[in-house]
Amino acid sequence: MGSAGRQRVLLGVPGLDDLFIEGVPRGSIILVAGYPGAGKTTLASQFAYAGAASGEPSLYVSFVEPRDDFIDNAASFGMDFRPLEGRGAFKYYEALSVSDPEALGDVIEDVLSQVDSMGAKRVVLDSVTAVEQLARDPPRAREIMHSALYLGLKRRGATSLLIAELPFGAESSPIGPEEFIADGVIVLKYRVVKNKLERYAEIRKMRGTNVEYASLPYAFTTRGVEFPPPLRPEALPSGARHERACKLGRLTITPGMGTLILYDPSVDPVQFSAYYLVAPAVALGLRTRYGSYIHGTTSLRDVLATCGDLLQGKLNNLVAESFEASSMTIGEAELRTYASDRDFRPDLIVVEGIHLLREFNTLDDYTGLVYRTLLRRASMGIMTFHLYASPREGAWDVPLSTYYDNVLYLYVKDDRLVLEPLRVWGELVPPREPVLTGSLEADCRSILMGGGGWQVLQVLRGQR
Template structure:
């Protein structure tokens, strides 16, 4: 049974957001790029996404055997063998054609499949293009065939083209002009790290304002790419949903924290004692109090250490073993360690969003955000801030409350992070006052400075309350 609404998809969220209306009822899509850029993976993703929705796909390959193709795609969680068993996919291995006159034979053979397989992928179109480049009559016949499939037969036709390494000009002749969508996949090196982009070079009758989309190839997942929210869908904080802190004093000073809002916590860079982690642990206790699924992305510490800090704190404060707290942590909290020095800024951005997609938390704690800021934000601060802002909007749109913990680097960095947060918590000491103080500010509240003991007491109350519950 062929699905009807919408007819076709591209299988990559960001591309469907931008180009969905272009390919909805048939289109000719040209995917070009240098070797290793991800062209075959993108074409296969389009094929798989539509076949999985009940729209049969014919995959014509001039490059690899069916067995190799199937094995490679299983690495990205695409089981074409299962689709083949349901008669939703057919792999058509085609030898390299040396005689231009055989093009008519190829067209006739593909035509026999066109009524059933409404998605056609040709990987790669480049050998065919080179074969017919000097034969204008056969070139016109082949191009008209693909164009008519898309426009008259209302099919989705995807052509993959190889561009020599180091080149970006397509030089594919008329096929570029008759295509409805032209995507160029490119990869570049920055600080020795790979960054991948999809350039949208053409999108017929689509008001495209974003011409370049970063993407990441993830093992067992495939292509992931995310767009910042558009202005017309700019999310507002979910005012109707909020979470109270685990103690009265913080609720009086800050008020409840709204779902989708962002908190920035600054701790002294040169005095990182156990006390400095209390604000993060209070955020974690807030999540446990309201039974919020929580993801901790930690940039400096090994997995579970953030959780261990809370459990160790509880062990010191509670005279008995707190199995209830351990159970809550195990059920609600996940920790992911991310080394931002191993990824480009674009890959880091995509990776973090993918982690949120996978875990689907209601609370996200980012520990030591000064690390990625120093790695990626020094040379290109405007670019880093743009990605940070778009990421926060993406989280807000999905109702994810974000707590960003940083060491205090300098006043400029502190003010920049504070300017995009709804709640600010800063721990500090002065020469006159060696005891730790905490500056608190929340949107629509008057800033206030409190003693550290107030925050510590808040955490104590939560730990005692949970650990005193009867089993």
């Protein structure tokens, strides 16, 4: 039967299952290679746990780690294998004492017998690197790996993960034949970027599965290894319909629109962000996220507190948070952003000081993160404001400045905040009147009472 007609299984790894949509063909053999500490064992644990917990008995064969260490490490990520062991849904096969090729052959035969006796539907071999080292003779190792494991497991219909060690800095698996025989190859890597370990996975192949993204960031979370979900461009709105639009001064903002506000580096954007964007949005009942890379959460809440009773009873619509750009990896930033957007479902997001995230990451990493974030939020109908410190003459050197729907410039002139348009709805605009101006002395109450912030327009479907 071809792969199109085979049953499919989910791996149990958040984000990665979204990438494969319906899962991988049952009976696939997937090679998971990676650097030391990249998360291979954690990912394999998630695979085994998901199977055992959902009625697919799982066998974990380890040549490298005692059972108790494995159980304790898995528990730290919320996976308790002990009850599953108790009811026969999971078995940990410890093969640490194997020391010669003859004993290795016996162990492999015993493993296949264990698969039969427990009816295992998922098998993990940790690791094929250890098997090769124990076999000593490369031809003998290939014979064991191909005949006993590949053919043995495939004939039994077990979906299997084979773990392989990849020396740090190596670009390909040193195992050789396994990478070509396996149905799928996932390589977990990391690189050091400004004192941070940026983790990313390469999906080399996955037979019977359409994989649109060959490389993805990932991070360790409380659930183990986790990937941001892949983008689905087909989910993007057409832009022809919307139920609510907002006005910022003379500029109309619609759901899903991304706006970049560049500001003079001498300006602290907190007053503008809080008084002209966040507070008016909250006062109007919009669910709002307010984040900053340059101010702490206490500072954000203190500046909003000056709005007094105008926000009373509506602060449950506000999430204020601060970020530490020097320690947050791209994978962590994307997962945190996605989880917050998914759980809180904001109408509006304001993030100030995002240039610091650029300073602590490579250009490619930063650009990929912001692009994916904007695209995902567009599909969710979330209005996004990013505030980025930059001289005016460097506006078009800012990453993705030509991708945002709107690009504005914020500066101070004659003791007044001035916000001028540079690009609106993707088109450059000639010099014209500012979108808005405001006194530096104005407080939150006067701005809200005077209508200087947002105005909500109810727009009927199909109407301009």
